[in-house]
Each structure stands twice: as structure tokens, then as C-alpha cells.
Amino acid sequence: MxxxxxxxxxxxxxxxxxxxxxxxxxxxxxxxxxxxxxxxxxxxxxxxxxxxxxxxxxxxxxxxxxxxxxxRNLGLEVVGGGHEIRLPWPAQRSLPDFGMxxxxxxxxxxxxxxxxxxxxxxxxxxxxxxxxxxxxxxxxxxxxxxxxxxxxxxxxxxxxxxxxxxxxxxxxxxxxxxxxxxRRPMAVAARTYFRSPLGDTDWMISHLELWDGKPGESNLLPGYGWIFPLGDGLVNVGLGSVSSNKAATKLPYKQIFGAWCANLPEEWGFTEENQTAPLRSAALPMxxxxxxxxxxxxxxxxxxxxxxxxxxxxxxxxxxxxxxxxxxxxxxxxxxxxxxxxxxxxxxxxxxxxxxxxxxxxxxxxxxxxxxxxQIMRACTKYGLPRPALMKLVHKLLSDGYERSGGDLSDKLIQTLTKVVPSA
Ligand SMILES: Cc1cc2nc3c(=O)[nH]c(=O)nc-3n(C[C@H](O)[C@H](O)[C@H](O)COP(=O)(O)OP(=O)(O)OC[C@H]3O[C@@H](n4cnc5c(N)ncnc54)[C@H](O)[C@@H]3O)c2cc1C
Missing domain, CATH: 3.50.50.60 (FAD/NAD(P)-binding domain)
Structure with a gap:
């Protein structure tokens, strides 16, 4: 009953x-x-x-x-525009200097x-x-x-x-x-898991450009990718793309993911044998x-x-x-x-x-x-990544890592910017 x-x-x-x-x-x-x-x-x-x-x-x-x-991780390793830089999580009054x-x-x-x-x-x-x-x-x-x-x-x-x-x-x-x-942004992203030597490393990796061959000499694929170490030899690997409105981009994720992974260093081990879960996608409402x-x-x-x-x-x-x-x-x-x-x-x-x-x-x-x-994304990464002071600010901005009051010049600049735009 x-x-x-x-x-x-x-x-x-x-x-x-x-x-x-x-x-x-x-x-x-x-x-x-x-x-x-x-x-x-x-x-x-x-x-x-x-x-x-x-x-x-x-x-x-x-x-x-x-x-x-x-x-735990120490920050972001960002790859794009021909550059590869490490951005440590900043030590802040209100936030710890590590991620997980x-x-x-x-x-x-x-x-x-x-x-x-x-x-x-x-x-x-x-x-x-x-x-x-x-x-x-x-x-x-x-x-x-x-x-x-x-x-x-x-x-x-x-x-x-x-x-x-x-x-x-x-x-x-x-x-x-x-x-x-x-008219609010929407992203779609897909992820899977691999056994990999990167699993126990200290940096979250972010690829701002995805190439189907040698970077700069092959085709640029839409979207951005990530590799997040989870410990115990496991990584979460995924890619996504964002659109400025509700009509989220419809990308052939499997195809792009395959092309991107095939291009990453062999020793990272992103092969079918090391993949421990299917590639699955979902929307991110923003x-x-x-x-x-x-x-x-x-x-x-x-x-x-x-x-x-x-x-x-x-x-x-x-x-x-x-x-x-x-x-x-x-x-x-x-x-x-x-x-x-x-x-x-x-x-x-x-x-x-x-x-x-x-x-x-x-x-x-x-x-x-x-x-x-x-094109704008490429220009930003190419000319922005090599500028440490700018990247310190961008890193705080992208990770919601800025102080809401006080802080240094980069915190204050972000505070001002958030105040001059109308609230979402
Ligand atoms: C591919 C991808 C990668 C992402 N990567 C990150 C990341 O690295 N870091 C990050 O911070 N965020 C990431 N996000 C976003 C993050 O996953 C979500 O924003 C987050 O899970 C939102 O949490 P929530 O509690 O609102 O909802 P959810 O985590 O979706 O939880 C909703 C819960 O409600 C339950 N539920 C739904 N409907 C019902 C019902 N009718 N009755 C009872 N139970 C119900 C579901 O089973 C679920 O357990 C990612 C998203 C995607 C798709």
C-alpha cells in the first residue's frame, strides 16, 4: 500500500x-x-x-x-596566445591562498x-x-x-x-x-576523468585556446579546456564554451575533445585505456x-x-x-x-x-x-598573459578572488569597476 x-x-x-x-x-x-x-x-x-x-x-x-x-592546488597554469604562465592564488585577508x-x-x-x-x-x-x-x-x-x-x-x-x-x-x-x-550568458561544458601522472600535481591547468594540431600552426577549435588534479593519480579533464545569451553554443564536444586530447603531451596519458568515465556535458546558467x-x-x-x-x-x-x-x-x-x-x-x-x-x-x-x-580572446591572451601586473588583476577578477573592501590597488580597481556598472 x-x-x-x-x-x-x-x-x-x-x-x-x-x-x-x-x-x-x-x-x-x-x-x-x-x-x-x-x-x-x-x-x-x-x-x-x-x-x-x-x-x-x-x-x-x-x-x-x-x-x-x-x-590542494597553488593556482592556475594558463596556456594560450603562445604563452604558458603560472598564477598563484593570491594571499588575501578574506581568502586562503590555495584552491582544491x-x-x-x-x-x-x-x-x-x-x-x-x-x-x-x-x-x-x-x-x-x-x-x-x-x-x-x-x-x-x-x-x-x-x-x-x-x-x-x-x-x-x-x-x-x-x-x-x-x-x-x-x-x-x-x-x-x-x-x-x-539575455544572460549560458555556457555548456563537458568533462571526463583520466588516470594520469598530472593527478597529484599542484596546479590547475587552463587552456584558453584549443588546437587540433601544433598551436599556432593548425586549426583553432572553439572553447577552452581544463585539467584539474584530484589526487590519487586522477584528473578531471573538460572543455566548455560560453555564449552571451540563453542560446548556448552547440559544439560537437566529443569531436573537439578528441582533437584537443590527441594533441596534448603523450606522457599525460589521456587515452581511452586511462579514461575512467564517459565524457558528459551539461549547461551552466550564469x-x-x-x-x-x-x-x-x-x-x-x-x-x-x-x-x-x-x-x-x-x-x-x-x-x-x-x-x-x-x-x-x-x-x-x-x-x-x-x-x-x-x-x-x-x-x-x-x-x-x-x-x-x-x-x-x-x-x-x-x-x-x-x-x-x-579573435578578441586570442588578442587578449597573446598581449595580456605576458604582463604580470595585469595578470594579477585579471586572476583576482576571474576567480572572484578580490577583497570586497580595502586590499591592494588591483582589489580597489575591481571594487570600483563593480560599482560603476549597474548590478546584475
Ligand atoms: C561540465 C561542468 C563543469 C563545471 N565545473 C565546475 C567547477 O569546476 N567548479 C565549480 O564551482 N562549478 C563548476 N560547475 C558548475 C557547478 O557544477 C554548479 O554550478 C553547481 O553544481 C550548482 O550547485 P546547486 O546546488 O545549485 O545544484 P546541483 O549541484 O545541480 O544540485 C541539485 C540537486 O538537486 C537534486 N534535484 C533536482 N531536482 C530535484 C527534484 N525535483 N526533487 C528532488 N531533488 C532534485 C539533484 O539530484 C541534485 O542533487 C560545472 C558545471 C558543469 C556542467
Whole structure:
């Protein structure tokens, strides 16, 4: 016999990726009753480069995650325009001077378990299919299903706040009529894993140009590539391309990936025999492409709200930051007596996102418009990479590694730039 769980709670978070788990963690820590529903069962994979910038490392530290066994890196090795340079992560007051990489199979389970340990009710294997609304259309819960047939369990959950943290599919946000903005950047990227001697090295490698033969003497392929060491002789290798609007570029990824890899040093071992997973692709929604991030009882977090950085394709740190901001807004909103007071206090959540990333992502939109043209990208790498002072600034800009206040000249310049553009 199918059974129903009728639950009344404070918050229901749908999706236990980095965004959902961080939100559930901070809510539970603050004493809020929260359900974290995940359609998969852990460990589960997620198509990703597995790269963690210092900003992501900070978010992990704030959640008290033990990362002592994860592969650390010292910075980025950038290849392009005939140059090969190393850009160490800068030592900053607000950020550590190292990054990391951790397979999502491990990262996501670790974060979900941390949320559960903090007191969140993590329920795996529940696919949420619908939002519940009251007579005024305000969102006040979800309905999800676990199992099938006779064993099916129905989760009918009522909550003061529903959070769509379901990733790029944004199923709940779409059902509430929140469509993705057409004129925000979107990327598509594909990745796989190889056993390789690069697996235990200290640098994340980024290829800004992909060639199907000798660089400069063969054909330039569209997109950019990465090689991220994961430790234990394993690397995450992928490539992607970005477009300045919703119509993401449709590249023949397999073909380009094959041509690029065939051209990389043989000793790196990027061969079929060393490949441990298929090449798989997914979209990266960017620059807050789905809004509002909070309205009428429904909040959006991470990819569901298009929070990926247009500068480097990083979505883990912004999703986790959003979870932190959301929890803080909710706790304060609960102290209000009226629904309008609650909603007003909840508007601190989109405001916090704007403060942290609004101007930065607006700059990112300009950046994407430039680099989506291969000739401009080539000119930038050719003439920009050999200039250390410029690259220090660019590195901080691309990795969201700048101080929000104070700092050196490069930090201050980025702060000024983010203030002169209208917030995303
Ligand atoms: C190829 C590629 C490479 C990338 N590389 C990097 C990188 O190196 N570093 C980086 O920071 N970012 C990277 N990103 C971006 C990053 O993967 C995402 O931005 C990040 O995962 C967003 O986290 P999230 O919590 O919003 O969503 P997700 O991680 O997508 O998690 C969503 C969760 O919700 C669950 N779910 C969905 N719908 C439902 C439902 N209806 N009911 C219940 N559960 C549901 C899913 O199973 C999933 O567990 C990359 C992305 C791609 C595609």
C-alpha cells in the first residue's frame, strides 16, 4: 500500500547539491526545522569540473568541513596566445591562498551529511514534483514521491519557505512561472576523468585556446579546456564554451575533445585505456539568469537561479554563499509578525546576493561578450598573459578572488569597476 507522510515544517529545501545542503546546514544550525529532499541517493555524481577556488574553500571552512584529504592546488597554469604562465592564488585577508579539487561524488555527499549532522532532516530518493500553493497563489509546500508502485511513499510537506535548489532544471521555479532571462550568458561544458601522472600535481591547468594540431600552426577549435588534479593519480579533464545569451553554443564536444586530447603531451596519458568515465556535458546558467530569487514563499538557490560565474564557470561557491545568505534572511524574517513583514525581511536575501555578486556579474556579462569572439580572446591572451601586473588583476577578477573592501590597488580597481556598472 502506498503511504503518505504529511509533514509541517519551517523550511523545505529541494535538492541536496552544494546550494541546498549549505542552506539546510545554516538553517539547522540556527535551530530552524528544515527538510532537505534529494531525488538521488548518495553517493551520486554530478557533471562538474570538481574545481574549488579559494572562495569555495572558504565556504567549506565556514561549514567546518574536514578537507584534510582533498587535493590542494597553488593556482592556475594558463596556456594560450603562445604563452604558458603560472598564477598563484593570491594571499588575501578574506581568502586562503590555495584552491582544491574534490570529485562531486564525494563533495556533495559530505555537504549533505554535514547538513544532516547539523540537524536537517535529509531524505534521499524523493523526487519533488509539485509546489503547493494557498488560495492567494503563495507557495506553502511541496509534494514529492519516493519509490514506486505499492512501495511508493508520498511526501506532502507544508512549510513557511520552499527553496528550489534543484540545479539547472529549476523544475519548481519554472512551475512558479520564473523563466530564465534570455539575455544572460549560458555556457555548456563537458568533462571526463583520466588516470594520469598530472593527478597529484599542484596546479590547475587552463587552456584558453584549443588546437587540433601544433598551436599556432593548425586549426583553432572553439572553447577552452581544463585539467584539474584530484589526487590519487586522477584528473578531471573538460572543455566548455560560453555564449552571451540563453542560446548556448552547440559544439560537437566529443569531436573537439578528441582533437584537443590527441594533441596534448603523450606522457599525460589521456587515452581511452586511462579514461575512467564517459565524457558528459551539461549547461551552466550564469549571471542570476532566473529571478526573483525570493518572492511569495519560494526562494531559488544556485543553478536554479543561474548563479554560475560568467568569468570562470564556478557555481559551487556562489551556491554555497547563497545558502548562507538565505538562512540568515529566513531567521530574521521569522521574527516578524506579519506575512508582509516576513516578505520584506526575506528581501535581504536577494539584496545580499546583489551586494556580493551583482556588480561583479554585470562586469562578467561584458567579459563574456568580448571572449565569445575568438579573435578578441586570442588578442587578449597573446598581449595580456605576458604582463604580470595585469595578470594579477585579471586572476583576482576571474576567480572572484578580490577583497570586497580595502586590499591592494588591483582589489580597489575591481571594487570600483563593480560599482560603476549597474548590478546584475
Ligand atoms: C561540465 C561542468 C563543469 C563545471 N565545473 C565546475 C567547477 O569546476 N567548479 C565549480 O564551482 N562549478 C563548476 N560547475 C558548475 C557547478 O557544477 C554548479 O554550478 C553547481 O553544481 C550548482 O550547485 P546547486 O546546488 O545549485 O545544484 P546541483 O549541484 O545541480 O544540485 C541539485 C540537486 O538537486 C537534486 N534535484 C533536482 N531536482 C530535484 C527534484 N525535483 N526533487 C528532488 N531533488 C532534485 C539533484 O539530484 C541534485 O542533487 C560545472 C558545471 C558543469 C556542467
Amino acid at each position: 502506498a503511504s503518505t507522510h504529511a509533514i509541517k515544517t519551517d523550511v523545505v529545501v529541494v535538492g541536496a547539491g552544494p546550494g541546498g545542503s549549505a542552506a539546510a546546514y545554516y538553517l539547522a544550525k540556527a535551530g530552524v526545522e528544515v527538510y532537505l529532499l534529494e531525488k538521488a541517493t548518495f553517493p551520486r555524481d554530478k557533471i562538474c569540473g570538481d574545481g574549488l577556488t579559494p572562495a569555495a574553500v572558504n565556504e567549506l571552512a565556514l561549514m567546518g568541513i574536514d578537507t584534510s584529504n582533498w587535493q 579539487a574534490c570529485p562531486r561524488m564525494e563533495l556533495d555527499e559530505t555537504l549533505a551529511r554535514a547538513a544532516a549532522k547539523a540537524g536537517a532532516n535529509l531524505v534521499e530518493g524523493v523526487l519533488v514534483k509539485e509546489l503547493k500553493t494557498d488560495a492567494t497563489g503563495r507557495v506553502n509546500g511541496v509534494v514529492g514521491f519516493k519509490g514506486r508502485g505499492e512501495d511508493e511513499e508520498r511526501y506532502d510537506i507544508s512549510a513557511k519557505l520552499v527553496v528550489d535548489a534543484g540545479g539547472v532544471a529549476a523544475r519548481l521555479a519554472i512551475s512558479a512561472g520564473r523563466q530564465a532571462a534570455a 549571471c542570476f539568469n532566473r529571478k526573483p530569487q525570493y518572492a511569495d514563499g519560494l526562494a531559488l538557490i544556485g543553478d536554479a537561479a543561474g548563479m554560475v560565474s560568467p568569468f570562470n564557470g564556478e557555481g559551487i561557491a556562489p551556491a554555497m554563499q547563497a545558502g548562507r545568505f538565505l538562512a540568515e534572511a529566513f531567521v530574521l524574517a521569522c521574527a516578524r509578525d506579519t506575512q508582509s513583514g516576513f516578505d520584506l525581511a526575506m528581501s535581504a536575501y536577494p539584496q545580499a546576493l546583489r551586494n556580493q555578486l551583482g556588480g561583479y556579474y554585470s562586469l562578467g556579462r561584458i567579459f563574456v561578450k568580448l571572449i565569445e569572439r575568438p
